[in-house]
Amino acid sequence: MHGYAHNKDDYAKRLRRIEGQVRGLARMIDDDEYCIDVLTQVSATTKALQAVALGLLDEHLKHCVSEAMSEGGEQADAKIREASDAIARLVKS
Amino acid sequence: MHGYAHNKDDYAKRLRRIEGQVRGLARMIDDDEYCIDVLTQVSATTKALQAVALGLLDEHLKHCVSEAMSEGGEQADAKIREASDAIARLVKS
Amino acid sequence: MHGYAHNKDDYAKRLRRIEGQVRGLARMIDDDEYCIDVLTQVSATTKALQAVALGLLDEHLKHCVSEAMSEGGEQADAKIREASDAIARLVKS
Amino acid sequence: MHGYAHNKDDYAKRLRRIEGQVRGLARMIDDDEYCIDVLTQVSATTKALQAVALGLLDEHLKHCVSEAMSEGGEQADAKIREASDAIARLVKS
Numbered sequence: 001m002h003g004y005a006h007n008k009d010d011y012a013k014r015l016r017r018i019e020g021q022v023r024g025l026a027r028m029i030d031d032d033e034y035c036i037d038v039l040t041q042v043s044a045t046t047k048a049l050q051a052v053a054l055g056l057l058d059e060h061l062k063h064c065v066s067e068a069m070s071e072g073g074e075q076a077d078a079k080i081r082e083a084s085d086a087i088a089r090l091v092k093s
Numbered sequence: 094m095h096g097y098a099h100n101k102d103d104y105a106k107r108l109r110r111i112e113g114q115v116r117g118l119a120r121m122i123d124d125d126e127y128c129i130d131v132l133t134q135v136s137a138t139t140k141a142l143q144a145v146a147l148g149l150l151d152e153h154l155k156h157c158v159s160e161a162m163s164e165g166g167e168q169a170d171a172k173i174r175e176a177s178d179a180i181a182r183l184v185k186s
Numbered sequence: 187m188h189g190y191a192h193n194k195d196d197y198a199k200r201l202r203r204i205e206g207q208v209r210g211l212a213r214m215i216d217d218d219e220y221c222i223d224v225l226t227q228v229s230a231t232t233k234a235l236q237a238v239a240l241g242l243l244d245e246h247l248k249h250c251v252s253e254a255m256s257e258g259g260e261q262a263d264a265k266i267r268e269a270s271d272a273i274a275r276l277v278k279s
Numbered sequence: 280m281h282g283y284a285h286n287k288d289d290y291a292k293r294l295r296r297i298e299g300q301v302r303g304l305a306r307m308i309d310d311d312e313y314c315i316d317v318l319t320q321v322s323a324t325t326k327a328l329q330a331v332a333l334g335l336l337d338e339h340l341k342h343c344v345s346e347a348m349s350e351g352g353e354q355a356d357a358k359i360r361e362a363s364d365a366i367a368r369l370v371k372s
Contacts, residue, residue, distance in 0.1 A: 023112055
């Protein structure tokens with residue numbers, strides 16, 4: 001069971017909406033819409049994706065990392081290293 | 094005619110691929126894949142979107158802003174203000 | 187003459203303030219302040235630096251790139267390529 | 280005792296270097312250096328600050344959050360909420 005397990009429907013819904021946003025971007029380009037308007041929508045889509053990432057990370061810390069820590073030992077250290085690496089990738093993306 | 098006009102097919106292809114990536118994210122969550130693996134894919138998708146934005150911006154400067162500048166006057170100033178605002182939104186997203 | 191020439195005092199003042207913020211971060215660590223409080227100040231300092239970057243870029247487009255464009259030719263293309271590269275570095279930093 | 284306690288000297292050194300980088304930025308502007316060169320240095324400074332933030336966050340998870348979790352209860356939940364908020368600020372800065 002993963003961190004986001006009890007919110008699967010919410011994440012599914014948000015990702016479907018983001019998929020729709022990306023499809024909307026393709027349509028804007030197909031319709032020759034103005035570059036800056038396309039860029040504004042790209043920024044909004046990126047923000048929505050980042051929000052999904054921050055949500056997943058929060059659940060991961062709350063559930064998976066927390067569980068590993070209560071068991072302690074090397075497993076907990078590995079989980080934190082993994083979470084820190086994921087955070088670094090997020091900050092840089 | 095917009096900045097990206099002569100690359101429409103390329104952008105269409107990239108956005109279709111990103112749409113597929115987002116659909117893949119939904120599938121990962123549906124399949125209960127591990128949070129960190131989902132996060133890695135979210136970061137990759139965000140990076141792909143940012144690359145599209147940087148490409149569109151480059152074309153916009155090269156074509157639209159450039160054209161407005163060659164005409165000069167207030168129109169050029171307005172185009173640069175608009176581009177700077179779009180860059181700020183990108184940096185913050 | 188560079189884009190920021192007529193705002194040099196303003197940038198000097200902002201950078202002095204940011205230097206003070208970084209010195210404040212060192213003091214917080216020396217005083218063993220709470221990690222999360224240090225992180226909040228790091229985020230504020232990063233934001234201030236990004237604002238300086240966005241300001242410099244806006245002036246650069248408004249003055250240097252604009253000037254190169256009015257002269258036209260290869261010089262203008264090179265300036266835009268350079269600006270796009272700087273924007274990409276900003277977005278990724 | 281905070282997460283970064285056993286690395287205080289390292290962080291002090293990194294922040295002193297960053298302070299020097301910011302002072303260098305002010306000097307570049309005072310010397311009328313080229314906008315794009317200043318921007319390149321701003322990006323490098325921002326990256327150095329982000330690296331400090333990621334380091335502090337990693338230590339915070341490894342020590343402070345870990346400790347709170349081993350004690351369990353509401354205190355652990357509050358620590359994770361706090362860490363998630365700090366991560367969100369980082370991603371957006």
